[in-house]
Amino acid sequence: MKTALITGITGQDGSYLAEFLLEKGYRVVGMVRRTSLENFGRIKHIQDDIEIVTGDLLDQLSLIDIIKEYKPNEVYNLAAQSFVPTSWTQPVLTGEFTALGVTRMLEAIRLVDPSIRFYQASSSEMFGKVRETPQKETTPFYPRSPYGVAKVYGHYITVNYRESYGIFACSGICFNHESPRRGLEFVTRKVSYGVARIKHGLQKELRLGNLDAKRDWGYTGDYVRAMWLMLQQDTPDDYVIATGETHSVRELVELAFSHVGLDYRDYVVVDPKYFRAAEVDLLVGDSTKARQKLGWQPTVKFEDLVRMMVEADMELVASQKDAPLTPMIR
Numbered sequence: 525m526k527t528a529l530i531t532g533i534t535g536q537d538g539s540y541l542a543e544f545l546l547e548k549g550y551r552v553v554g555m556v557r558r559t560s561l562e563n564f565g566r567i568k569h570i571q572d573d574i575e576i577v578t579g580d581l582l583d584q585l586s587l588i589d590i591i592k593e594y595k596p597n598e599v600y601n602l603a604a605q606s607f608v609p610t611s612w613t614q615p616v617l618t619g620e621f622t623a624l625g626v627t628r629m630l631e632a633i634r635l636v637d638p639s640i641r642f643y644q645a646s647s648s649e650m651f652g653k654v655r656e657t658p659q660k661e662t663t664p665f666y667p668r669s670p671y672g673v674a675k676v677y678g679h680y681i682t683v684n685y686r687e688s689y690g691i692f693a694c695s696g697i698c699f700n701h702e703s704p705r706r707g708l709e710f711v712t713r714k715v716s717y718g719v720a721r722i723k724h725g726l727q728k729e730l731r732l733g734n735l736d737a738k739r740d741w742g743y744t745g746d747y748v749r750a751m752w753l754m755l756q757q758d759t760p761d762d763y764v765i766a767t768g769e770t771h772s773v774r775e776l777v778e779l780a781f782s783h784v785g786l787d788y789r790d791y792v793v794v795d796p797k798y799f800r801a802a803e804v805d806l807l808v809g810d811s812t813k814a815r816q817k818l819g820w821q822p823t824v825k826f827e828d829l830v831r832m833m834v835e836a837d838m839e840l841v842a843s844q845k846d847a848p849l850t851p852m853i854r
């Protein structure tokens with residue numbers, strides 16, 4: 525039985541990856557950071573099937589201890605400060621988690637067992653300002669936020685440890701991927717949750733930022749399969765993971781509202797508070813390499829993804845109706 529260590533297991537991707545690896549017969553160890561209240565909402569249904577260990581990407585020794593104790597065959601480094609706007613308000617902390625955290629984990633692997641296979645969660649935010657479309661592995665990076673800059677560091681340190689020490693280290697340059705477990709502050713979930721609350725009469729308007737930004741949105745369940753596939757190859761490499769389709773935030777909003785019979789123009793308010801200091805205008809990925817070498821392809825189309833998220837939130841909000849939660853939407 526192979527052992528996988530997942531950092532960021534309490535996050536969206538971590539929960540889907542843990543489910544996927546359990547189905548493959550892995551022993552799954554999830555690293556969580558210490559919090560005063562448990563934060564296991566996304567993994568409570570599999571909590572009895574996985575092992576949880578406390579550690580932090582900010583703490584080098586905790587990583588070394590965990591690698592020594594659990595002896596993973598594969599490490600999936602998904603933990604990060606992943607919300608782009610927060611990277612402007614906490615740029616140094618974002619660098620510590622999202623950039624240097626990668627080096628700390630790679631150092632733990634190098635020191636304890638360099639034969640461990642390593643996956644780094646790189647991001648389409650590294651492409652940033654449009655240089656070329658669609659974006660592929662060879663497209664130059666031009667990050668537009670401290671988050672994007674930190675991910676470029678994480679990406680290149682992964683490449684460097686592969687080239688310097690021969691570690692089987694791969695980067696998945698994943699474009700946006702979403703699900704009913706997406707954090708409430710990201711735009712797809714903010715919209716699906718907002719639509720559900722409006723439809724249930726709990727909210728009157730939805731305040732958003734730039735409706736013209738375009739993203740290549742896929743389904744998280746498809747993306748975690750690509751992460752695993754990368755670590756099963758004969759040689760380590762980096763891959764763009766994307767659907768190849770792009771849509772604007774406006775299209776997302778229009779579709780989500782129309783799914784419950786509403787016209788978004790009656791509810792959406794553009795609030796400059798949500799504009800970014802520097803925007804990424806257009807992302808669309810070319811995942812030909814992953815399709816050819818990994819045999820990967822996405823299975824969920826944009827329209828189905830939006831429908832899935834709105835329906836899940838309609839149910840969630842209905843179940844909360846007597847005790848509505850106030851979303852912490854920024």
Ligand code: NDP
Pocket residue numbers: 531532533534535536537538555556557559563579580581582601602603604605606607621645646647648697698699700701702707
């Ligand atoms: P989430 O924000 O949902 O999850 C992030 C996870 O990282 C959480 O489990 C969080 O723990 C954990 N974490 C944060 N800081 C630390 C730390 N210092 N030590 C240990 N754990 C920490 O992100 P996603 O699941 O959406 O994304 C997973 C990864 O993929 C991230 O690295 C993200 O940047 C990257 N990515 C995501 C894409 C997407 O579209 N989803 C696309 C491309 C890249 P806690 O629950 O305690 O906060």
Ligand code: GDR
Pocket residue numbers: 606607608646647648649698699700701709710711712714731732733734735737738739773798799800803804854
């Ligand atoms: P992104 O995702 O920044 O692409 O990063 P997000 O959903 O936050 O934004 C997508 C686009 O929507 C526009 N937008 C808004 N965004 C938010 N969050 N809230 C709003 O009200 C709003 N209105 C418009 C944004 O300006 C942006 O253009 C995600 C994260 O998961 C990263 O960790 C990951 O690396 C990248 O995807 C790929």
